[in-house]
Amino acid sequence: MSARIQISMHNFLRLTHFLPYFAFLFCLTLTIFKDMKKSTRTHCQVSNFFPSISAIIAGFEPQRFVWRLTFALNSTPRYVIAYLQLQRLLNRSHTVSRELYRIVQIINSLFHFFELTFLLVLTYISSNEIKRMHEYAFIGFILCSLVHMLVTILIDYYWPRTKNVYVNEREKSCRRKRLKWFLSNIFSCCICLYFFSRHNLFCEPYIYSIFCFFEYFVILTNIGYHSVIREEWDQNEGQIQLFY
Numbered sequence: 001m002s003a004r005i006q007i008s009m010h011n012f013l014r015l016t017h018f019l020p021y022f023a024f025l026f027c028l029t030l031t032i033f034k035d036m037k038k039s040t041r042t043h044c045q046v047s048n049f050f051p052s053i054s055a056i057i058a059g060f061e062p063q064r065f066v067w068r069l070t071f072a073l074n075s076t077p078r079y080v081i082a083y084l085q086l087q088r089l090l091n092r093s094h095t096v097s098r099e100l101y102r103i104v105q106i107i108n109s110l111f112h113f114f115e116l117t118f119l120l121v122l123t124y125i126s127s128n129e130i131k132r133m134h135e136y137a138f139i140g141f142i143l144c145s146l147v148h149m150l151v152t153i154l155i156d157y158y159w160p161r162t163k164n165v166y167v168n169e170r171e172k173s174c175r176r177k178r179l180k181w182f183l184s185n186i187f188s189c190c191i192c193l194y195f196f197s198r199h200n201l202f203c204e205p206y207i208y209s210i211f212c213f214f215e216y217f218v219i220l221t222n223i224g225y226h227s228v229i230r231e232e233w234d235q236n237e238g239q240i241q242l243f244y
Contacts, residue, residue, distance in 0.1 A: 009233060016077045017227040023070035024219060027056045027063040035060045044203035050212040053219065054134070058126030071123045075116070082112050085229060094165035101159065108151040115144035142189060145222055149182040174232045181225035188217040 007015075031039050031051050039051030039059055051059075057067040086109040095101045118141035127134040156175040161167075167175075195211035198204070 019074040048209040050209040111148040185221040
């Protein structure tokens with residue numbers, strides 16, 4: 001005999017965006033208090049005060065287990081949400097050039113699926129295990145996330161609608177927040193690139209820590225961007241049913 005659990009879509013979305021926040025803050029706090037000296041060590045042996053994301057999520061135990069367990073719980077729901085969001089967008093009837101709109105949305109969603117996949121690779125293959133694959137996954141994650149964010153914002157602001165359909169207040173709020181998170185994310189990426197390059201060229205004290213600090217913002221603004229979907233979907237819009 002089977003039973004089922006029903007979870008509202010709003011709570012389901014909230015849970016999937018809470019888990020990575022929790023994992024990040026837990027691993028960062030524990031690393032600072034437990035493994036500060038080892039986690040801030042660099043190849044040129046200069047002083048630093050913040051550990052890198054790689055050190056936080058994969059360098060020490062139990063942080064590595066907590067991060068990987070959290071993403072094991074979180075990864076499948078995020079793929080499900082990405083698929084449901086794509087179906088929701090494809091069912092919009094107020095856009096012009098419907099066929100082109102569908103193609104653009106499908107391609108944009110593929111970038112989001114690639115983003116999630118690269119993030120999984122980053123999570124389960126650390127730089128200490130296969131450094132080159134970890135680096136490629138990081139680059140792929142950043143590029144795919146930025147492309148997905150940018151295309152989504154361009155569609156939200158500039159894709160034409162039929163004459164008698166206007167942007168409502170909730171849509172305006174969501175696209176403003178998406179733009180804010182995107183600009184914060186790309187700004188953080190640029191600052192990270194600058195300080196990472198400067199660290200490798202000059203090996204100055206604390207420069208790597210500034211890179212790490214803005215690296216945190218790359219992760220947090222990415223999560224913040226994707227959490228906007230909670231406001232975009234109606235709080236009573238459907239339920240998730242789990243059978244066991």
